[in-house]
Amino acid sequence: MPLDTLTGPLGIGLAAVLGLLIGSFLNVVIHRLPIMLERRWAAECAELHPAAPAVPSSTPQAPQAPALNLLTPRSRCPACGAGIAWYHNIPLLSYALLRGRCSACAAPIGLRYPLVELLTGLGFAWVMHLHGPGWPALAWMGFVAAVLALAFIDWDTTLLPDDITLPLLWAGLLAAALGWSGLALDDALWGAVAGYLSLWSIYWAFKLLTGKEGMGYGDFKLFAALGAWLGWQALIPILLLASVLGAVVGLAMKYSSGLREGGYVPFGPFLAFGALLALVLGPATLLGWVGL
Template identity: 60%
Template sequence: MDQESLRWWLSPATLGLLGLVIGSFLNVVIHRLPLMLERQWRRDSAEMLGQPLPEEGPPLNLVRPRSRCPHCERPVRWHENIPVLGWLLLRGRCAGCRQPISLRYPVIELLTGALFALAAWRVGPQLPVLLWCAFLAVLVALAFIDWDTTLLPDDLTQPLLWGGLIVSALGWTVPLPSALWGAVAGYLALWGVYWLFKLTTGKEGMGYGDFKLLAAIGAWLGPSMLLPVLIGASVLGTAVGLVMKASGALREGRYVPFGPFLAGAGGAVFLLGTQTVLEWLGFGF
């Protein structure tokens, strides 16, 4: 492909539109992946305990069944499935039963579109921008799944980590030693905090999913970006936690998951550019 067509296909406008469509798919992943994992765990436990397999109902995966209204089961028509526009055409209500459709669907589509457009602006018209879009898309899915369920599924964190190492080995992102040590340091940093917290307070402050997520972010951004990501995530997480506690949105005994803030800070550090972030921290030259 020549430079002229790359400039068109990888422009912020084109990738922004692609982001809207991918965001629509992420809505399905965010909703269904935790349900699919729960079924899998029930099956595995029954098998291990030698119990009869649980009743499951119709098959569920990322493609089937087709999207339908959770209230009246009315299938979503193709034009209602168009990102953002579908929701606007329906004025945020199911055409069958008039029950409201969550504003979160178009918000996730718009967010993904905006992130893809920003990635295009940051990287420029060259093919690795598509890898960075994939990186951001997986972060969006992880952030919302963790927020809903306090789970960071291995099915997303592990491919993100290996993907980061592979694209680095192919010379498309940071140099391979940076990716490798970024992954190792990312995992160990939170693993260390976890054990320090557990040995001093007897409580678990986060889960193993958080270590794997920071390892993956380290593989994409390199070790020098881990501290900025951790600082950003901690500041944001603490602020949101305090606001939720003060407003009563956080029930007693519940906690705010750390994953959404790690993912948010990881994406933000990439979009701001590593050089800018280092300058802010006083390491600029």
């Protein structure tokens, strides 16, 4: 099919459908990648620090964890373990037809799953609206998918995996070099530098003043990646929006007793929200919002 036939509503609709499908896969990434990382770290620790003398053969051994990656095993209901048939895994539609419940045990299915699918579909449709068919649209769709995955992983686990943040950073610089992101390479480069160093400086200033860590190194890498994609000009409005929104959500969770152990709220989801808002509205609009 010629690319020029994918302009207008047809292209936007197909991009939305692609986004729904990718969003379904992102749910797998969000759930499984942290588990895969924990297993990898445990294996590396075991190699560096071998276990003490072997236990007697009569001692029960922990069962071997089943192999897990992003493709296998097939998705299952976390409540009853029943496999999910393909026709029960159609983005948005299956959730609506099943009324948000497992077809086998009727356990409720979290609203998170259709939400991720919907956000990805909307993001892909908006990217196609902005760029039309071509490599720039595919590049920005990858950006949307990666940022959404990072936001939800960080919210669940307070992890921002290098497996996503670092490829996202390098992809932003490469997209600028190839002319796909619409950003000059020097703006992307300095966006990455400013993104990392700004949060790194805030981290150390806060730690020196309070003796506590206010954020993790994953936040530095994510902000650097956002700078590589959106330019240094977008960093200030993204950071301000993320800080205000994070403070509001944190206070709401505190007064509703919703804070997790330690009383902290991950910062990555709010950086991601600011970045997606910058993609939709443009950095200039966000700068106007904050009076700059």
